[in-house]
Amino acid sequence: MSPLLDVRGIAKRFGGLQAVGDLSFQLEAGEILALLGPNGAGKTTAFNMIAGYTRPDSGEILFQGRNIARARPWTICRAGIARTFQLSKPFADLTVIENLMVGGFARSRDASAIRDKAEAIADFLGMGRQADTEVQHLTAFDRRKLELGRALSTEPVLLLMDEVVAGATPAEGQEMVALVRRIRDRGVTILIVEHVMKVIMALSERVIVMESGRLIADGAPRDVVNQPEVLKAYFGEQYAAARA
Ligand SMILES: Nc1ncnc2c1ncn2[C@@H]1O[C@H](COP(=O)(O)OP(=O)(O)OP(=O)(O)O)[C@@H](O)[C@H]1O
Ligand SMILES: [Mg+2]
Incomplete structure (x- = not known):
């Protein structure tokens, strides 16, 4: 079966800055996939390209098999x-x-x-x-x-959520986690950008991590957070080396 969303090598440059470079990942129907990465990694830019708010410089975005990479936001909205x-x-x-x-x-x-x-x-x-x-x-x-x-x-068939727990209290965070689960249980597939690790662990079986516009990890949350590339992206080279 083909994935619900198939992102193939999308890229976006703002002037001299490559905000997203050659990003590829797939999302299966029914999944809650978390997109992680330090500030400025390109997460929101990736969302904007999928939702049609920013046109990728190159690459394809297949949604239910159809390339939406150059479609307008309302067309993408109606597509689901x-x-x-x-x-x-x-x-x-x-x-x-x-x-x-x-x-x-x-x-x-x-x-x-x-x-x-x-x-x-x-x-x-x-x-x-x-x-x-x-x-x-x-x-x-x-x-x-x-x-x-x-x-x-x-x-929607696919819901993109950009930091919906930001600034929430722990109790509010839990309420949001419960809501997201119920949305998924109603058949909506979810791609979520989130910094709060507790929320990610509670929601996702799989996470992808971006740094400087590129994908540096893809896997189960527990495995991904211990990968040297990911530690380096979040905490710097020295910390990653000390843990190795
Ligand atoms: N419209 C724009 N014009 C110029 N630069 C931009 C624009 N949008 C984003 N950028 C830059 O692109 C890079 C990626 O930004 P983006 O907002 O996608 O990061 P992010 O991963 O969502 O970060 P955060 O965790 O802070 O939300 C940043 O360096 C940002 O300053
Ligand atoms: Mg952002």
Whole structure:
């Protein structure tokens, strides 16, 4: 069986900086794959290329067998890929429900059906009681959950999540882990960028690690975190050598 997502040698340069260079990896349907790497490794740039926000300079991105590497964000969204933003971008003066309805129009024009679906998502997020609250009055964590809900409202096959636990308390982190598991159990495949190791260990059977735009490791979390290349990327040469 061919993978759900097959990234083949994508690259992106910003001026003199090779943000992503020849990145290849595959994602199977039903997987939760974590994408790791130090700051500036190129993780968000890779997400932006998959979701169509940044056009790769070269390479192919096959989603369900179709090359989407030069498609526009809305085409990719309709094909079944949704993403959350590292810095969440809700419509601040709309309510929770209104924000959750926006994505529904990617799939349908029936406003009452879209509202029903938005209410179901609000309940799923545990935000049913805030349905009519304006986003500007939400806590930071509720905004993060809403960001996830906005992605879900487009009914994705593949969900790209960029640091959704950043800044959360441990309890909120656990709540997010439970939500992500339930999303996967509903049949959505997930690619997640995350720095919190506890979250990665709880969610993923496989992780890939980027450094300076390239893939340096691919495997089970426990194996990958002990590889010299990975230790060097995170902690520097001396630390890796001392551990070897
Ligand atoms: N639009 C842009 N123009 C110029 N340089 C950019 C642009 N976007 C990203 N970069 C640079 O590309 C490199 C990779 O950035 P990217 O945001 O993909 O990293 P990241 O792995 O997501 O980092 P972080 O963990 O900090 O979110 C960085 O050096 C960044 O400064
Ligand atoms: Mg990033």
